[in-house]
Amino acid sequence: MPKISLIIPLYNAEKYLWPCLNSVAAQTFQDFEVLCVNDESTDRTEEIVKSFQEHDHRFRLVNQKNGGCSVARNHGIKEAKAPYIALLDQDDMLHPQALEVLYYLIQKGNYDVAEFTNKTVPDNFSLQNPPLYRLEDIKYQIYQNPFNFYFKNKRGGSVLVWNRLYKKDAIAGIEFPPGIQPAEDTIFSLKVMFHTMSLIHTDTQLLYYRDSSTSVMNRGITDKYIKSHADAGKVLSDYFLKSSRVKNKKEKDILQRYITRFIFKSVVSQPLRRLNNSQTRKASLTKAREYAVQLYQEKALQPHLLGARKTIACHLFFKGYDKLAKVFL
Numbered sequence: 001m002p003k004i005s006l007i008i009p010l011y012n013a014e015k016y017l018w019p020c021l022n023s024v025a026a027q028t029f030q031d032f033e034v035l036c037v038n039d040e041s042t043d044r045t046e047e048i049v050k051s052f053q054e055h056d057h058r059f060r061l062v063n064q065k066n067g068g069c070s071v072a073r074n075h076g077i078k079e080a081k082a083p084y085i086a087l088l089d090q091d092d093m094l095h096p097q098a099l100e101v102l103y104y105l106i107q108k109g110n111y112d113v114a115e116f117t118n119k120t121v122p123d124n125f126s127l128q129n130p131p132l133y134r135l136e137d138i139k140y141q142i143y144q145n146p147f148n149f150y151f152k153n154k155r156g157g158s159v160l161v162w163n164r165l166y167k168k169d170a171i172a173g174i175e176f177p178p179g180i181q182p183a184e185d186t187i188f189s190l191k192v193m194f195h196t197m198s199l200i201h202t203d204t205q206l207l208y209y210r211d212s213s214t215s216v217m218n219r220g221i222t223d224k225y226i227k228s229h230a231d232a233g234k235v236l237s238d239y240f241l242k243s244s245r246v247k248n249k250k251e252k253d254i255l256q257r258y259i260t261r262f263i264f265k266s267v268v269s270q271p272l273r274r275l276n277n278s279q280t281r282k283a284s285l286t287k288a289r290e291y292a293v294q295l296y297q298e299k300a301l302q303p304h305l306l307g308a309r310k311t312i313a314c315h316l317f318f319k320g321y322d323k324l325a326k327v328f329l
Helices: 012-027 047-057 069-079 098-108 146-148 184-193 223-241 249-273 279-297 308-318 322-327
Strands: 004-010 032-038 059-063 082-086 113-121 141-142 164-167 199-210
Touching: 004 012, 004 069, 004 098, 012 032, 012 047, 012 146, 032 047, 032 069, 047 059, 059 069, 082 098, 082 249, 098 113, 098 164, 098 199, 141 146, 146 184, 164 308, 184 249, 184 322, 223 279, 249 279, 249 308, 249 322, 279 308
Parallel strands: 004 032, 004 082, 032 059, 113 199
Antiparallel strands: 082 164, 113 164, 141 199
C-alpha cells in the first residue's frame, strides 16, 4: 500500500499536463500513487497520462463521465489506497520535496493535516533548479484546533485545497460539492478545519501556482461565478448554521459573519462593481439580486453584521437601487 495518494482532476489538460506530471514523477519521496481522474477530456489528456502510466506504475488513469472538478476529486478520494490524501490541479507543479516535507511533518505528531504555502508563477513558468531543504531546518507551527487557526484572522484563512496533506480517516465523509465551481474549495476547506483535530503548518513554498489566463480565478465575475458562490453560500449556511452540529456559540457567530461576508462579496459587491449600462450586465445583476434576496430571506446573508454602509448597500440592492447601492460599497 502506498503512503500517499495524490489526486489530480483533469479536463482538457494537455497544455500544462506534461510539466505538472513531470513535477510529480520527480518527487524525492517515492512511496505514493497518482490518481489522474480524467473528466471526459476531448484533447490529448488521456494519451499523456497513459504515456506516464506505461513507464511508472505509480500513475493510474481513472476515467469518468464529465461531472466537473468536484466529482473528479471525490472519485479520486474514493479510489485512493493510501492513508494520506494530497490534491493537485492540472496546471500547477510541485516542488521536488513537496511530498517528502508534508509526510515528514504530518508524521511528527500523527497530525490530521499538514499545510505548506505556494508561490505564484507566470503562465510560461518552467521549473528549474528550485531550492532544496534539509528536513531538520523546516520551520513549522502546530495547532491543536485547526478551526481557531483558520479564524485567527476574522476573515478566515486560505481555502486552497492543494497545499495540504490530509489524513484520510480524519476527512472521512467530507466531500467536494458536485455542481459548484468555483467556491467548492471554500466548502471543503471550512469543513476540514471544523472537523479535524490537529494541523501542522510551514511557510515553506512547496507548490508553484500557475497564474494562467484560463484558470477559474482569472475568468472574472461571470454569471456562473455568481451562481456558484450563491449556491456555496446556501450550502455553508445549511451545513453550519441550520444544523445542530455547531454547539459553540462563539464558533457559530464566527461562521455566520464569515458566511455573510462570503455572500456579500461574491453575490452583492462584485456584481455591483462591474455594473454598467449594457443589457447583459443588467440581466446578470437582476439574477444576482434574486440570489441575494433569497439568501437574505433564509438568513444566510445577514447585512447587519457587515457594518452600516454595507448594510445600506445590501438593502438598496435588494430594492433595485443598484447605482445608489454601489455608492455605499
